[in-house]
Amino acid sequence: MVESSPVVADIDVDGNLEILFGDSGTPSDDVESDGPSYLYALRVIGGTPTLAWKYRVDDTLIQSTAAVVDLSGGQYPEIVFATTGTNEANKIIALDCTGAKLWEYPVNARPQTVAASDLDGDGITGEATAIYCGGTIR
Secondary structure (H helix, E strand, C coil): CECCCCECCCCCCCCCCCEEEEECECCCCCCEEECEEEEEEEEEEEEEEEEEEEEEECCCCCCCCCEEEEECCCCEEEEEEECCCCCHCEEEEEEEECCEEEEECCCCCCCCEEECCCCCCCCCCCCCEEEECCCECC
């Protein structure tokens, strides 16, 4: 079941857009998933989407819209999204443009979306924040 809004960006800087969205497996209730969830990247060439990659997370939901940002100052942007479920499943995860995990950060609340910005004006987005219904996780 798709629960996140899609985001459209050129994540591999090849001039073609990708569509990123998360699903929540088969939810058994509003907290846990009966199976794996995936963040999908669809590559759109000539108006036709094809699967570029998918990133699997187990026993958790992907309800957040992914943020596509330059966290490292490199050639390609990173993809940052949040997972939610039981306390162990609540994380912010960063992937590279090929869908490989760069890092994950556990949080103590149920994040719903992520936002990122360049707060110090150095041209690199160095801060990512997860938003949940009761406030902000930093």
